[in-house]
Amino acid sequence: MPVDNRRLWTPxxxxxxxxxxxxxxxxxxxxxxxxxxxxxxxxxxxxTYLKAGAISQAKGSAYIEMADTKVIAAVYGPRxxxxxxxxxxxxxxxxxxxxxxxxxKTRQKHIEDDREKELSMTILEALKPAIRLDKFPKxxxxxxxxxxxxxGSALAAAITCGSVAVADAGMEMYDVVIGCSxxxxxxxxxxxxxxxxxxxxxxxxxxxxxxxxxxxxxxxxLMPSINQxxxxxxxxxxxxDGAKQALKQCLDTARKLHPVIKQCLNKAVEAKLKR
Amino acid sequence: xxxxxxxxxxxxxxxxxxxDNVRSDGRGCEDxxxxxxxxxxxxxxxxxxxxxxxxxxxxxxxxGELGKPSLDxxxxxxLEFFVDCSANATPDFEGRGGEDLALEISSxxxxxxxxxxxxxxxxxxxxxxxxxxxLYVDILxxxxxxxxxxxxxxxxxxxxxxxxxxxxxxxxxxxxxxxxEISDDPYDCERIKILNAPCxxxxxxxxxxxxxDASLQEESCCLSRLMVAVTENGTITASKTSGxxxxxxxxxxxxxxxxxxxxxxxxxxxxxxxLEEEVKVGTKKKTMGFLT
Numbered sequence: 001m002p003v004d005n006r007r008l009w010t011p012x013x014x015x016x017x018x019x020x021x022x023x024x025x026x027x028x029x030x031x032x033x034x035x036x037x038x039x040x041x042x043x044x045x046x047x048t049y050l051k052a053g054a055i056s057q058a059k060g061s062a063y064i065e066m067a068d069t070k071v072i073a074a075v076y077g078p079r080x081x082x083x084x085x086x087x088x089x090x091x092x093x094x095x096x097x098x099x100x101x102x103x104x105k106t107r108q109k110h111i112e113d114d115r116e117k118e119l120s121m122t123i124l125e126a127l128k129p130a131i132r133l134d135k136f137p138k139x140x141x142x143x144x145x146x147x148x149x150x151x152g153s154a155l156a157a158a159i160t161c162g163s164v165a166v167a168d169a170g171m172e173m174y175d176v177v178i179g180c181s182x183x184x185x186x187x188x189x190x191x192x193x194x195x196x197x198x199x200x201x202x203x204x205x206x207x208x209x210x211x212x213x214x215x216x217x218x219x220x221x222l223m224p225s226i227n228q229x230x231x232x233x234x235x236x237x238x239x240x241d242g243a244k245q246a247l248k249q250c251l252d253t254a255r256k257l258h259p260v261i262k263q264c265l266n267k268a269v270e271a272k273l274k275r
Numbered sequence: 276x277x278x279x280x281x282x283x284x285x286x287x288x289x290x291x292x293x294x295d296n297v298r299s300d301g302r303g304c305e306d307x308x309x310x311x312x313x314x315x316x317x318x319x320x321x322x323x324x325x326x327x328x329x330x331x332x333x334x335x336x337x338x339g340e341l342g343k344p345s346l347d348x349x350x351x352x353x354l355e356f357f358v359d360c361s362a363n364a365t366p367d368f369e370g371r372g373g374e375d376l377a378l379e380i381s382s383x384x385x386x387x388x389x390x391x392x393x394x395x396x397x398x399x400x401x402x403x404x405x406x407x408x409x410l411y412v413d414i415l416x417x418x419x420x421x422x423x424x425x426x427x428x429x430x431x432x433x434x435x436x437x438x439x440x441x442x443x444x445x446x447x448x449x450x451x452x453x454x455x456e457i458s459d460d461p462y463d464c465e466r467i468k469i470l471n472a473p474c475x476x477x478x479x480x481x482x483x484x485x486x487x488d489a490s491l492q493e494e495s496c497c498l499s500r501l502m503v504a505v506t507e508n509g510t511i512t513a514s515k516t517s518g519x520x521x522x523x524x525x526x527x528x529x530x531x532x533x534x535x536x537x538x539x540x541x542x543x544x545x546x547x548x549x550l551e552e553e554v555k556v557g558t559k560k561k562t563m564g565f566l567t
Binding site: 234 | 386389392515522527528
């Protein structure tokens with residue numbers, strides 16, 4: 001591992017206190033009335049606030065808030081590609097995804113780790129099919145996404161936020177991309193999970209029953225107007241029918257978010273025209 | 276991934292063939308190319324396997340070391356996947372060229388194996404919060420002939436099945452300090468159960484059809500693919516799309532179905548082959564001389 005010497009030194013090995021405490025939440029994830037800990041139905045998305053144009057210096061930017069999940073994205077370029085060997089006739093897109101160091105339960109490192117690198121690649125794969133790359137040959141568009149607070153479903157929020165930022169930058173696109181996550185715990189599928197619901201396995205490790213039920217997490221990126229899925233990423237065991245069902249539920253929820261994005265982009269355009 | 280240049284006529288030829296369920300090498304859309312498998316090829320590793328899937332060549336070595344368990348799973352051992360895209364495979368991998376592909380493969384494998392039913396990591400734990408087995412699964416890509424993910428997953432599963440870890444006993448000495456005792460008999464070893472471990476099936480969308488096990492030529496005709504990690508009983512432990520295109524929701528469902536079919540068949544064939552290999556190598560100590 002490369003060591004970053006320029007920043008303030010902390011002890012070489014530290015443990016967040018949550019791992020030592022014996023505290024476990026006592027309430028069930030879903031109570032008898034079918035309500036989740038935050039009072040939502042199983043298939044209900046958290047209330048979402050979306051704003052385009054959050055960073056004035058960037059070509060395009062967006063900010064999304066899904067209750068405790070807060071993500072900001074900025075788009076710069078397209079800029080000329082300076083290195084000769086990177087030359088291509090279609091446009092290039094670069095995506096950097098970062099968790100702010102204080103955004104998660106455990107502290108994140110400043111240096112990009114493998115998880116962030118993989119998420120960057122996933123977001124890039126989700127956004128690229130929506131962007132008209134032939135419109136900016138020999139140039140590169142740069143998307144920077146930072147998670148300010150991870151309250152669950154950060155990847156889905158980042159995909160939506162990134163696509164709105166690209167649209168806000170005035171890039172020609174086939175469609176916007178909407179991300180949606182689902183957490184499957186046994187028979188229960190929870191749309192748009194919070195961090196508690198995402199990490200449910202590690203909380204209830206001691207009871208043996210939880211090992212037998214399926215535990216999975218799926219994130220889907222949908223382009224709603226042309227009905228195309230640009231990316232799926234899933235982990236954890238699911239049966240084939242379970243996977244199909246999860247996919248359908250994610251797509252349905254993503255379609256419901258489409259009006260929110262439309263309205264947000266409309267507002268941004270109106271604000272730009274007034275200026 | 277390694278790119279090859281192809282003319283428009285060649286592309287059309289491949290595309291039309293796939294539409295009629297006859298591919299350029301005579302296979303159907305859900306057929307694999309011939310697979311060669313060898314286990315126990317590296318004597319210094321705890322387990323190893325080499326897989327050759329037509330022109331794709333992959334060597335996997337598993338080394339077991341003792342380490343500290345991760346914080347959120349104090350009683351479990353863990354697996355670490357490292358992929359090395361050697362520049363022998365294609366000059367594109369020289370320097371940092373293969374890094375993205377390597378990360379993509381290793382994270383897909385890590386996700387596929389990260390579920391309690393497919394690999395029992397609890398059996399790899401030794402002392403809670405203190406000691407556990409860390410299995411370093413190192414994957415070396417020697418030749419790139421299309422469909423790397425599937426070849427790598429087969430090789431990883433075979434290498435894990437071949438892995439022999441020495442038996443460790445935990446004792447307390449007179450000062451009440453824990454001591455680890457490692458058996459020095461090389462035949463006194465533990466094996467890893469891999470019956471439920473997944474195989475990855477890559478489904479490439481070419482035209483309106485999808486195919487399994489795409490060759491390099493077919494890969495360059497395909498804009499988007501879906502990778503699914505399938506276990507023998509047909510469940511999916513991880514999935515992911517890749518490529519620059521997008522997919523229709525209905526076609527994803529079809530692809531999941533054929534992924535399940537191809538995956539269960541692949542797992543069955545692999546298990547039969549591994550059993551055969553096991554008999555050939557033998558698990559019993561061979562007695563030699565009069566004094567043993």
